[in-house]
Amino acid sequence: MAPEAPDQPGEEIVKFGMFKGVLVPTLLTILGVIMYLRLGWVVGNVGLLGAWTIILIAFAITTATTLSMSSIISNIRIGAGGAYSIISRSMGLEIGGSIGMPLYLALALSVALYIFGFRAGLQFLYPGLSSLAIDLAVFALLFVIVFLSTDVAFRIQYLILVVIIGSLISVFAVFPPAPPPYDFVAVPPDISFWMVFAVFFPAATGIMAGANMSGELKDPRRAIPQGTLLAIVVSGAIYLALAWWLAASASPEQLVGDYTFMISGSRWNSVVLAGLLAATFSSALNSLVGASRILHAMGEHAIMPRSSWFSSRTRSGIPRHALLVTGGVVLASLMLRDLNIIAPLITMFFLITYGMINIVILIEQNLQLVSFRPLFRIPRAVPLVGTVGCIFAMFIINPVFSLIALFFVAVLYYVLMSRHLSGGTPYGDVRSSLFVAMAEWAAKKSMALPRTPEKAWRPHLLIPILAPAELRGMSEFIRDVTYPSGSVRILGISMGEERAHLEAGLPSLSREFEEDGIYTKWTMVETDTYADGVVSSIQALKDSFFSPNIIFLRLPEDPRWESDLRSIIGKAADNLMGVLLYAPHPAAGLGRRRRINLWIAGQCLSRPEGLNLPNCDLAILTAYKLAINWEATIRILAPVADPGRAAEVQENLAELVEQTRIPVKEILVEERPFSSALSAAPAADLEIFSLPPAPDFDQIRETIAKTRTSCLFCRDSEQESALI
Missing domain, CATH: 3.40.50.620 (HUPs)
Incomplete structure (x- = not known):
């Protein structure tokens, strides 16, 4: 099937602003089913102060992640795919893909979970309705909306936002008769404070809903930070206020025993129930849109087989091929009927994504590269808090699923590395700079320590040649002398005539040694005589880190070269270099x-x-x-x-x-x-x-x-x- 051509006359790609493209979808994703059905249970178990502590910790982690994301976005030209694009542009396609694929699956499976939540709310009103029929009908409605027009999907969110605002008005319209007790409620013996935190934390993980639309925003560099941070502030304030209302309106026993107290305790029950249904529908809608955009972005970078098919989109910018595949994943997960067992794994994939965004900014800040010039700067403590918080949350929520998720990401990274995607990377990344920085740090520490070259000795060969053919028949022997921990530096000596041929052959010689597992570098010098070129190189490389310690020479067939060899051998001894x-x-x-x-x-x-x-x-x-x-x-x-x-x-x-x-x-x-x-x-x-x-x-x-x-x-x- 041929890709649909974008940007043809007659229909333009719709671009969204901060409010419509970021703030509303992010806010609606955060204000989801946990707010309606689990916040009261949280307050009932740990009290108002405990609930506020959990809310603040959760939102501190996501706020730190958002600040880190904002700083990165202000330094790059973010493409489509949100978090996938951020990580790929900083750490390379392999790491971006190994994070992007689990994130895509997490979003796609989340659609099914939100549909199940919608069905539970609807059956609260109509218990006799068929569960499968509801699930399929809701999925069909979601898919048709997103498939036809992203703009229509986002316009529907305005209606959903009105319904959720109405549900909150209905809740706060019932003012508590007395202020709540400001203390920690004794946690029941079968549950801990951190178990309660684990139940609540997924409520705060909707911060990427707007960022996932990065390819369809008018100005993503400004819209994503502004919209996401504003959504966090507004939703955080709502959660804190609702926790206060719940603590003042019911006893801990009521809140723990009745998940629907927010509905039954409100002024207009049906409005709050409508808010619950609207919240789950909106979260499913945003997840379906976001998942398809990530899949489309990975297709553009050949992360998966048949990537050109995934990367196509309509003239209005809708990635319908990616949507078809995502719809198939959602439909298959709906047929499984119960995803509760893997729900923690979905949360792990979100947390790994957030953690990696914080790690990216930590690396960029510490490398201090000139290319890192973010317009929005943050202290190093911010990404550090985000990184530690994500790791902490992962292992608090479910240690087993944390390890499974990390293993899954590691396997994907290995697979993508074996495919050598970097050759097609359309932009640079900081991985090589990271290892260079680590090597520089190690070199400085090493130079400060007492030198014991005999203990750490390994063969690092300097091999001067006049023509690539000189190494024919010797490559395997050189490999055997150096493998596995030694290295080779090929020194091309150009005396005028053979420069072009020599310069063209050195890279292929270097690659041959690299393919045999030998770290190899090559360089070329222009000189009047062979001996002068080799001796100058020995002297220049003497004090470098990882400097050659052996010069490898071949006995010349022509005796006229013997005087040059004597000079080289003598100078090698003067510069503490061995000779083979x-x-x-x-x-x-x-x-x-x-x-x-x-x-x-x-x-x-x-x-x-x-x-x-x-x-x-x-x-x-x-x-x-x-x-x-x-x-x-x-x-x-x-x-x-x-x-x-x-x-x-x-x-x-x-x-x-x-x-x-x-x-x-x-x-x-x-x-x-x-x-x-x-x-x-x-x-x-x-x-x-x-x-x-x-x-x-x-x-x-x-x-x-x-x-x-x-x-x-x-x-x-x-x-x-x-x-x-």
């Missing part, structure tokens, strides 16, 4: 990646004050990393030119294995010169050696030829230790 010089065998490669020969010269083991490993630490740690990632075995080889030291070296190596805790399968101490030991060494897939300060590249090539294996030469940075 990889020399792949042209035929053998890395073989089956099952055996590693770790060469430790006998003179490297000294014990003036315990076991000492000069320039062996990086070689040992790298061998360990590769053995873990390859599931390989390590063999230690130690050629000893002096036959008299063989036993001492064997003993030292045994202690080395014990103290370094590396998985060594075999220790071979051979009484022969190093050069002859190379030719006689057992076969392996990789040979690891220490790299001297002034490397002899001819000897390195001879080593590769004699071992007939790829080799890795390691030079310590003095910032790592295999003995820790």
Whole structure:
């Protein structure tokens, strides 16, 4: 079915102002069935002061949330979908969708609950009417009104508002004979103060009724804050006044035992009953309108399958496809006949939404980004009260359903993250800034603590390249050296000719490492010589947080590059950076990646004050990393030119294995010169050696030829230790 095109000639999208689009629907949703049927029960259980306390706590939470929402709206161009739009534009589509879907379901199921409430009031007058017939008739009337015209739906609310005002006049027309007792009534032993709070709190959760219409408001930035806050003030005053009237008009026993006392104790009973029916009808109407708008907004951002179908609307702006689906959800829930068991879950979804709005403003305030310039500023205490209040209310009302709701939201977030929605995000969000702020905070705290780089050491590689092709055949090996906790920074060295090709290839190289689970960054420098570019980068990155601690080089085939490598290796040592010089065998490669020969010269083991490993630490740690990632075995080889030291070296190596805790399968101490030991060494897939300060590249090539294996030469940075 093709989407209906909006904004075509002949019919314009209807836009609403603050009074019609926000104040009236919000006020009517708050002044609902709980006001008529449960407020007296609340007063009867906890007394006037207790009821006022509950009302003030509930409205404090929703007021804080409204103030937070107002501040956010004054900083963004809010789109359709109300709370969904607010959260999506601040925290990303994944979080917005994981909150928006439960909020949509909560609103849709609320329609059924309000219809059940309407039916209960109607059967109070006509007990013989069929319950199912009433439910279906009311639903049909609601659906037709909303389907035909939102403007008509909002005009009907004026009539409903008049009826509710008339019902309140009928109540206050009976003035109590005496003032009420200002005290807490003893709560019955089978119910607590917070249980009473849990029953009342849903009355205060209608604050999003106007915000859900954000896409159809003339000026949502002003209309939503003004209309919602005014609705809270008016409804809060009405609840406080009604609590006073109830406490003065009846005994606690009457109020607890008679849910309909407000009807029977009023001047004109039928008018109050009409107010009850009007309130439930209005709440159902607003919830149906709001739910369809949220579904439509999620469709615009491809949150769900077949999103283009959900995102269509008529020329007058009515999202009829979203309405059809919402109507189906409501109709299905009506057929279940009893939603009381999941009613607390609906409240949880509302509270999670309110809590997230407060969290959004808390994050924005604490990040102190320049982009956060709200016209309406609030103290940090306001969203903090809102956040804590929402969490508190959730677990007071029903801890089990709170956990279920949070789990449901978490699962949705995981599913949406797996769909990679961010690629289509039409606006930025603060998530990356949040993690950057956390990293900056952690970095500052870390820098203030005593530095122990050996304890926290992990391989962070700087890999200079002249062309993307240089990493071919080495990517998997680099991954094995760094995975899982290391990182890679690819340094493109541009000396003029290959700049465009190099710049185009670096992002794809970075993505390949990222796909393998390696945190990777890339950068490019322009320089006259290869060595100058690498050395300048080493010096520039030295004092940065998460700076590279190893430079990864490949043995050049052309000897003319050897002087550059010597210069780089020397400067790396001056800047406390380790070196890995990889020399792949042209035929053998890395073989089956099952055996590693770790060469430790006998003179490297000294014990003036315990076991000492000069320039062996990086070689040992790298061998360990590769053995873990390859599931390989390590063999230690130690050629000893002096036959008299063989036993001492064997003993030292045994202690080395014990103290370094590396998985060594075999220790071979051979009484022969190093050069002859190379030719006689057992076969392996990789040979690891220490790299001297002034490397002899001819000897390195001879080593590769004699071992007939790829080799890795390691030079310590003095910032790592295999003995820790």
